[in-house]
Amino acid sequence: xxxxxxxxxxxxxxxxxxxxxxxxxxxxxxxxxxxxxxxxxxxxxxxxxxxxxxxxxxxxxxxxxxxxxxxxxxxxxxxxxxxxxxxxxxxxxxxxxxxxxxxxxxxxxxxxxxxxxxxxxxxxxxxxxxxxxxxxxxxxxxxxxxxxxxxxxxxxxxxxxxxxxxxxxxxxxxxxxxxxxxxxxxxxxxxxxxxxxxxxxxxxxxxxxxxxxxxxxxxxxxxxxxxxxxxxxxxxxxxxxxxxxxxxxxxxxxxxxxxxxxxx
Amino acid sequence: xxxxxxxxxxxxxxxxxxxxxxxxxxxxxxxxxxxxxxxxxxxxxxxxxxxxxxxxxxxxxxxxxxxxxxxxxxxxxxxxxxxxxxxxxxxxxxxxxxxxxxxxxxxxxxxxxxxxxxxxxxxxxxxxxxxxxxxxxxxxxxxxxxxxxxxxxxxxxxxxxxxxxxxxxxxxxxxxxxxxxxxxxxxxxxxxxxxxxxxxxxxxxxxxxxxxxxxxxxxxxxxxxxxxxxxxxxxxxxxxxxxxxxxxxxxxxxxxxxxxxxxxxxxxxxxxxxxxxxxxxxxxxxxxxxxxxxxxxxxxxxxxxxxxxxxxxxxxxxxxxxxxxxxxxxxxxxxxxxxxxxxxxxxxxxxxxxxxxxxxxxxxxxxxxxxxxxxxxxxxxxxxxxxxxxxxxxxxxxxxxxxxxxxxxxxxxxxxxxxxxxxxxxxxxxxxxxxxxxxxxxxxxxxxxxxxxxxxxxxxxxxxxxxxxxxxxxxxxxxxxxxxxxxxxxxxx
Numbered sequence: 121x122x123x124x125x126x127x128x129x130x131x132x133x134x135x136x137x138x139x140x141x142x143x144x145x146x147x148x149x150x151x152x153x154x155x156x157x158x159x160x161x162x163x164x165x166x167x168x169x170x171x172x173x174x175x176x177x178x179x180x181x182x183x184x185x186x187x188x189x190x191x192x193x194x195x196x197x198x199x200x201x202x203x204x205x206x207x208x209x210x211x212x213x214x215x216x217x218x219x220x221x222x223x224x225x226x227x228x229x230x231x232x233x234x235x236x237x238x239x240x241x242x243x244x245x246x247x248x249x250x251x252x253x254x255x256x257x258x259x260x261x262x263x264x265x266x267x268x269x270x271x272x273x274x275x276x277x278x279x280x281x282x283x284x285x286x287x288x289x290x291x292x293x294x295x296x297x298x299x300x301x302x303x304x305x306x307x308x309x310x311x312x313x314x315x316x317x318x319x320x321x322x323x324x325x326x327x328x329x330x331x332x333x334x335x336x337x338x339x340x341x342x343x344x345x346x347x348x349x350x351x352x353x354x355x356x357x358x359x360x361x362x363x364x365x366x367x368x369x370x371x372x373x374x375x376x377x378x379x380x381x382x383x384x
Numbered sequence: 385x386x387x388x389x390x391x392x393x394x395x396x397x398x399x400x401x402x403x404x405x406x407x408x409x410x411x412x413x414x415x416x417x418x419x420x421x422x423x424x425x426x427x428x429x430x431x432x433x434x435x436x437x438x439x440x441x442x443x444x445x446x447x448x449x450x451x452x453x454x455x456x457x458x459x460x461x462x463x464x465x466x467x468x469x470x471x472x473x474x475x476x477x478x479x480x481x482x483x484x485x486x487x488x489x490x491x492x493x494x495x496x497x498x499x500x501x502x503x504x505x506x507x508x509x510x511x512x513x514x515x516x517x518x519x520x521x522x523x524x525x526x527x528x529x530x531x532x533x534x535x536x537x538x539x540x541x542x543x544x545x546x547x548x549x550x551x552x553x554x555x556x557x558x559x560x561x562x563x564x565x566x567x568x569x570x571x572x573x574x575x576x577x578x579x580x581x582x583x584x585x586x587x588x589x590x591x592x593x594x595x596x597x598x599x600x601x602x603x604x605x606x607x608x609x610x611x612x613x614x615x616x617x618x619x620x621x622x623x624x625x626x627x628x629x630x631x632x633x634x635x636x637x638x639x640x641x642x643x644x645x646x647x648x649x650x651x652x653x654x655x656x657x658x659x660x661x662x663x664x665x666x667x668x669x670x671x672x673x674x675x676x677x678x679x680x681x682x683x684x685x686x687x688x689x690x691x692x693x694x695x696x697x698x699x700x701x702x703x704x705x706x707x708x709x710x711x712x713x714x715x716x717x718x719x720x721x722x723x724x725x726x727x728x729x730x731x732x733x734x735x736x737x738x739x740x741x742x743x744x745x746x747x748x749x750x751x752x753x754x755x756x757x758x759x760x761x762x763x764x765x766x767x768x769x770x771x772x773x774x775x776x777x778x779x780x781x782x783x784x785x786x787x788x789x790x791x792x793x794x795x796x797x798x799x800x801x802x803x804x805x806x807x808x809x810x811x812x813x814x815x816x817x818x819x820x821x822x823x824x825x826x827x828x829x830x831x832x833x834x835x836x837x838x839x840x841x842x843x844x845x846x847x848x849x850x851x852x853x854x855x856x857x858x859x860x861x862x863x864x865x866x867x868x869x870x871x872x873x874x875x876x877x
Contacts, residue, residue, distance in 0.1 A: 188774060188777060188778060209782060210780075212777075213780035217775075223772060223775025224775075225775070225776070226794070226870045226874045227790075227793045227794055227796075227868035227870045228868070229870065236790075237779050240782075240789075269869065269873050269874070285779070
């Protein structure tokens with residue numbers, strides 16, 4: 121396995137000031153090229169949506185930023201520092217990560233899930249409970265739900281608990297991989313509102329992966345459209361709509377079902 | 385200086401301490417050997433030496449290696465077996481003086497003949513033999529369709545069936561291995577036509593069998609003798625003298641009568657041996673319940689020790705196998721191979737390593753317990769959804785904490801199922817441990833088979849079955865108790 125910093129240049133100005141950056145990163149799974157020489161930077165405190173079809177490589181970007189995968193080529197920087205294996209545990213504790221299925225551990229109650237990492241870091245029960253209550257208020261979750269096991273929670277409650285687990289240590293960043301992908305439309309709509317408020321309120325660096333353009337536009341000013349492991353266009357929704365970089369961008373923007381208008 | 389004194393003191397006390405060790409007498413797994421074991425034990429007792437009888441340890445090879453390793457001090461053997469099986473390069477008809485000289489370098493002593501020749505013979509039901517006009521073994525040549533049922537030992541040993549077939553040119557092809565004690569009923573019921581016998585067997589007149597004349601003098605003489613460790617001449621000379629004095633005192637008739645009293649009349653071997661020696665038998669103070677208690681303790685001890693050791697090794701092995709896939713395949717393969725070793729063979733393999741008694745049995749059961757636990761630990765860990773494993777990693781938990789707090793609890797149900805399987809298998813397999821002197825519920829089963837006593841067999845089989853059920857129940861309780869509640873809720877949905 122190549123060292124992560126093999127192709128990394130010393131400090132290169134712009135990207136070194138970003139919270140997360142990827143420089144010429146390629147990643148291959150067997151014969152599939154997931155990322156093809158991709159470079160991206162995410163400024164601290166900004167909210168970015170990675171959009172694209174499934175299999176475009178957008179989830180791989182998040183996994184590389186967390187050190188769950190390592191690039192075959194190129195380098196990953198966090199706060200300007202090249203990411204190394206020894207720094208991974210510390211990094212992950214400063215980043216909340218939320219996936220489509222929530223990743224809650226079925227053998228622990230919701231509170232047990234929230235407590236896992238803080239307890240390992242020496243928090244006492246009272247501090248854990250207090251923090252859990254704060255976050256329950258933030259995510260509009262009834263505190264009674266915290267005593268239940270994941271199997272006893274609804275899909276929306278599960279994603280709320282998973283989000284709380286990511287926020288327990290008050291991390292600098294939130295990486296969300298299709299966080300609402302498995303929810304029914306009503307709950308999804310509700311959580312879109314809540315997440316938007318949370319993003320705005322907390323001022324964290326947020327990267328959210330979604331294949332739903334409307335959701336992406338709702339969350340973020342900056343959209344990054346990924347296809348075949350490369351960036352097709354990086355800009356605001358208006359840029360994608362009015363100045364598409366390629367026919368694919370137009371195609372992607374227009375591939376939205378419109379509801380029939382009420383007849384006059 | 386003080387230390388030197390201490391060492392000297394210990395060295396001086398050591399012989400006395402050795403002296404205090406009881407003389408250990410072994411016996412093979414058939415009535416005559418057990419009676420001769422009792423005769424030796426009671427003779428030792430009568431000269432004031434503490435002696436224990438390790439009954440029904442198994443076949444010749446087990447007794448011989450136990451004697452050589454010092455796990456036992458004395459057992460009754462036959463000269464034919466010594467010349468054919470135990471010593472290399474000895475004439476088949478060598479006399480006892482020759483054997484004594486050959487055994488001496490091995491540290492083994494031999495008494496003179498006890499007075500009877502218990503040779504192998506071939507027997508048929510008298511009416512069937514008369515009908516076919518068979519009196520001698522060579523008469524069998526004319527009846528190639530006859531079915532033989534031979535004891536497993538006779539089937540395999542050089543001086544048994546292979547040699548007999550060669551000497552007489554016997555044409556029969558339907559030859560089955562049977563337990564010797566069952567073969568009488570097989571021949572009596574007509575399931576087989578001829579069986580191997582020992583000439584002092586009590587059953588010969590009882591089942592109206594005819595022993596066929598060995599007209600080509602194939603079977604060597606099987607004079608009964610005691611073999612003993614020569615070290616006994618220093619540690620317990622009185623016992624050696626007592627054993628030597630038994631020489632010439634038991635003739636074939638006397639032996640057949642003792643066999644018949646034990647086997648056919650159901651009198652205790654200790655009583656029969658004491659009657660023969662003209663002394664009082666041990667007080668029979670051991671009632672059913674205390675016997676059962678003692679066997680239960682022995683049996684549970686075997687299961688608990690072997691299972692405990694297996695858990696300590698197998699769970700880490702299973703974790704290792706799940707972590708390192710390639711090594712995992714090797715570990716699973718090796719434990720799988722262990723599982724294919726026939727259980728009796730596994731017990732016997734342990735004897736050269738651990739002698740006889742509890743520890744070799746624990747070792748054998750330990751090896752049997754590994755596979756279910758390793759495999760279930762492995763399967764439980766590998767079966768965890770990759771998303772959940774990654775979710776634990778993404779939280780920033782170090783690998784050790786992930787294993788302890790997330791992966792093992794989620795695999796707990798599978799691991800416990802493995803331990804339960806191992807425990808139940810162990811309870812059953814441990815009944816074989818009696819064969820190598822570890823006691824337990826197998827002891828009455830062994831004796832019951834030997835004496836054809838269903839009651840005695842049940843005295844071991846029923847508690848073993850109950851214990852298996854109990855273990856099953858206890859482990860199901862533990863499973864419920866240790867399986868995290870969240871997983872049980874998840875399983876219900």
